[in-house]
Amino acid sequence: MKRRNVFLFFFLPFLGVFFFFSLASFLGQADLKRRTEALVRDQLAATAGILRATVSHFLDEGRSPDGILDSILSDKDIYFVALLDADKNVLAWNSRYEGYLPISLREARDEESGIIDSPAGKIFSELSAVARPNEERYYLYLGYALTGMEEMIALSRRTSLLLSGLILLAGALFFRGLFQLQSRYMAKSREAETERLEKERFREISAFTSGVAHEIKNPLNSLSLLFELLLKKTPPEAKGGLELGKVQVQTIARIIDRFSSAVKPVRLVSSIFFLDDVVRLAAGNLAAEDPEASTRLRIETEPGVRLSGDGELLSQALLNLLKNAMEASSSTPVWVEGRRNKKRVEIRVRDEGPGIPPEAVARVFEPFYTTKDKGTGIGLFLANKIVEAHGGTIEARSREGEGSEFRIELPGA
Amino acid sequence: MSNKAVVLRFLAVLVAGAAAAQPGGQFYNVDKEVRIEGPVREIILEPRYKGTAPFLVLGVEDSASAKRYNVEVSPSWFFGQDIHGGEKVKVVGSLSETPRSVPTIIARELQLRGETFKLRDKRGFPNWQGGPQRKRGIRRFGSS
Numbered sequence: 001m002k003r004r005n006v007f008l009f010f011f012l013p014f015l016g017v018f019f020f021f022s023l024a025s026f027l028g029q030a031d032l033k034r035r036t037e038a039l040v041r042d043q044l045a046a047t048a049g050i051l052r053a054t055v056s057h058f059l060d061e062g063r064s065p066d067g068i069l070d071s072i073l074s075d076k077d078i079y080f081v082a083l084l085d086a087d088k089n090v091l092a093w094n095s096r097y098e099g100y101l102p103i104s105l106r107e108a109r110d111e112e113s114g115i116i117d118s119p120a121g122k123i124f125s126e127l128s129a130v131a132r133p134n135e136e137r138y139y140l141y142l143g144y145a146l147t148g149m150e151e152m153i154a155l156s157r158r159t160s161l162l163l164s165g166l167i168l169l170a171g172a173l174f175f176r177g178l179f180q181l182q183s184r185y186m187a188k189s190r191e192a193e194t195e196r197l198e199k200e201r202f203r204e205i206s207a208f209t210s211g212v213a214h215e216i217k218n219p220l221n222s223l224s225l226l227f228e229l230l231l232k233k234t235p236p237e238a239k240g241g242l243e244l245g246k247v248q249v250q251t252i253a254r255i256i257d258r259f260s261s262a263v264k265p266v267r268l269v270s271s272i273f274f275l276d277d278v279v280r281l282a283a284g285n286l287a288a289e290d291p292e293a294s295t296r297l298r299i300e301t302e303p304g305v306r307l308s309g310d311g312e313l314l315s316q317a318l319l320n321l322l323k324n325a326m327e328a329s330s331s332t333p334v335w336v337e338g339r340r341n342k343k344r345v346e347i348r349v350r351d352e353g354p355g356i357p358p359e360a361v362a363r364v365f366e367p368f369y370t371t372k373d374k375g376t377g378i379g380l381f382l383a384n385k386i387v388e389a390h391g392g393t394i395e396a397r398s399r400e401g402e403g404s405e406f407r408i409e410l411p412g413a
Numbered sequence: 414m415s416n417k418a419v420v421l422r423f424l425a426v427l428v429a430g431a432a433a434a435q436p437g438g439q440f441y442n443v444d445k446e447v448r449i450e451g452p453v454r455e456i457i458l459e460p461r462y463k464g465t466a467p468f469l470v471l472g473v474e475d476s477a478s479a480k481r482y483n484v485e486v487s488p489s490w491f492f493g494q495d496i497h498g499g500e501k502v503k504v505v506g507s508l509s510e511t512p513r514s515v516p517t518i519i520a521r522e523l524q525l526r527g528e529t530f531k532l533r534d535k536r537g538f539p540n541w542q543g544g545p546q547r548k549r550g551i552r553r554f555g556s557s
Contacts, residue, residue: 082440093440098462099485099519101440102536118538 010178014171021167025160032156036149041113044124044144047078052130052140055083059130059138065092079123079143086137093141096120103127103141110139115146122146206263213260217253224249255376262367262378266389268310272413275305275338275345282318283336286326293326301338305345308413309390317386320379321349321406327372328353328404340412347408356398364396439485439509441519441537449484449518450503451476453496458489466490472515473502482508483517487532491541496525507537 051072058068065083069092072081080101082093088105095101102116102125113126123143130138227246234242279301287294307314318336325334332352339346356364356371363369365384370377380396387394391411398404455472462468469486484504486492496502503524510516521533533539 090440095440097542098465098539099439099441099533100537100539102443102538104443106444116536118536119534119540120538120542 011175014175018164018167018171022164025164029153029156029160033149033153036152037115037146040124040144040146040149044113044126044142047144048126048128048140048142051081051142052128055130055138055140056132059132059136068092069094077145077147079118079120079145080141081143082141084127084139084141086139088139091138095143101141102143116143120145121150202263206265209259209263213256216256220249220253220256224253258376258378258382262382262385266313266385268313268389270309271311272306272308273311274303275307275347276301276303278307278311278315278318279336279338279347281311281315282322285315285319286322289323290326293323296326296329296331296333297322298333298335300335302340305338305340306413307345307410309410310386313386314390314410317383317408318347318349320383321408324379325349325351325353325404325406328356332403341409343412345410345412347410348405349408350403350405352403355400355402356396356404357400358398361396361398365394439507439517439519441507441521441533442509443507443536445508446505446521447508447518448503448505449473449475449477449482451501453498453500453502454481456496456498457483461485469496471496471502473504473518481515483515484523485517485519486523487520487539487541492523492530492532494525494530500525 054072055068058071063071069081069083079097080093080095082101082103083091084105085091090101090103090105093101097120100118102118102123110127110129113124116123116125122145124146125141125143127139127141130140132138224246227242227249231239231242231246279299283294283297283299286297322334322336329351330353335348335350337346337348337350360369360371364380366377367381368377369381384394387408387410392409394406394408396404396406451474453471454474457470457472458467459470460467461470466488469489469492471484471486473482473484474480475482482504484502484506503522504518504520505522506518506520508516508518519533519537521531521535521537523530523532531540
């Protein structure tokens with residue numbers, strides 16, 4: 001899926017959900033504020049009613065205005081209170097803050113309430129008449145703190161912000177993970193596509209090489225037979241040149257065989273066999289090809305380790321590694337070690353030669369890549385191909401001046 | 414600080430003791446805002462509201478009417494400025510008059526040496542008080 005599509009299918013719905021959540025949260029807060037204000041208004045009305053009744057009672061008792069306010073003021077939520085006469089002159093007042101009694105007698109109307117925004121927070125104010133049995137008339141001016149409401153709204157806002165933050169964070173984490181997943185998927189797709197193209201190319205090369213090999217080998221066979229016939233009919237003093245020609249033709253045929261086998265797909269003839277046998281077979285083939293080199297071979301294998309696969313092909317792969325190691329170290333020993341490692345089988349071929357340059361280590365298993373003057377770049381490529389066909393891995397480690405190590409890991413039987 | 418200012422401050426301390434017994438009580442009446450301008454004639458420190466620190470009160474002679482006013486500024490700790498007798502001030506505040514005493518102005522803004530000091534908001538809320546977090550008990554009252 002392309003990034004644009006990911007955006008359309010995931011990110012936009014997320015934004016929509018977030019938008020609706022924010023809208024619902026905003027409306028919820030507005031509703032909460034409205035309800036709380038109504039609640040506070042009711043509470044203030046009730047408080048004012050009680051206070052008015054109390055004031056009326058104290059007036060009946062003949063208490064002074066100051067004395068009355070002294071008696072009724074104890075509620076911490078009352079910021080200020082004033083007792084006014086019939087002409088709205090302030091008879092007595094009381095405030096939590098020095099000289100603060102925000103009343104405009106010019107504008108004040110009976111039973112009028114309002115909200116005053118002060119640095120100490122919102123204050124709900126109300127001017128109401130005190131009911132008296134006689135003709136006397138008094139007013140009570142009350143300022144009630146809305147800190148409870150503000151705290152509740154602030155708490156609601158904080159909770160909403162926290163939830164929004166959490167949603168955003170979760171969304172960010174989700175999309176980060178999604179994008180990472182998608183990037184990984186894209187990388188894998190690209191890798192798979194490259195691999196597919198590589199295989200395609202390899203198949204084409206393989207078909208082409210097989211065709212060429214076939215076409216060359218036919219005349220080579222004829223040439224070889226011709227050399228055989230000529231050798232039989234040629235006097236002994238002239239045979240040397242013909243022998244050389246025959247050997248060269250055979251060399252060409254061998255090289256073509258190797259190239260052909262390198263490009264052909266590996267077909268396993270599977271069986272169960274012992275690791276020891278594979279190593280011994282490879283060592284025997286090495287001895288047959290290069291008796292001097294085989295004297296430098298040191299074998300250390302764990303007995304009784306069983307493998308499943310094509311033993312002959314594996315010995316071929318091992319032989320290629322051994323030949324490579326022998327060529328790399330002209331006089332020092334070459335070690336072959338084999339052992340079981342949990343469910344896997346490990347084979348190491350180690351030499352004490354000059355080592356492989358770092359830039360070459362990564363390429364040693366590429367076809368036709370070689371650092372040797374007379375190398376074909378087929379041996380290690382073929383070894384890798386055979387090991388991979390067995391579900392195993394092969395890796396090269398080397399340090400210049402300290403030798404190299406090739407490690408094969410195969411599934412155990 | 415001039416000698417005159419030092420003397421005024423000394424007098425202020427003396428007056429503060431005597432003024433402690435005076436009943437406080439004016440509130441900031443938004444309907445009675447006035448502006449005056451004139452020299453400081455007296456500097457007084459006296460308690461104005463029950464349970465509070467002494468207030469700085471300036472005796473100011475209005476240049477326009479030659480009338481004397483007591484200007485209630487703020488708690489002395491809040492108004493952290495040097496002030497000297499004879500210095501000119503401009504005051505915006507709420508006027509409170511009683512028949513037998515010097516009229517008092519609760520200052521909202523005070524201009525001194527070209528600098529304006531905001532002492533209360535337009536409804537008279539004192540600027541030396543904290544915001545909503547600062548909860549205090551009711552302890553100041555008075556009668557008009």
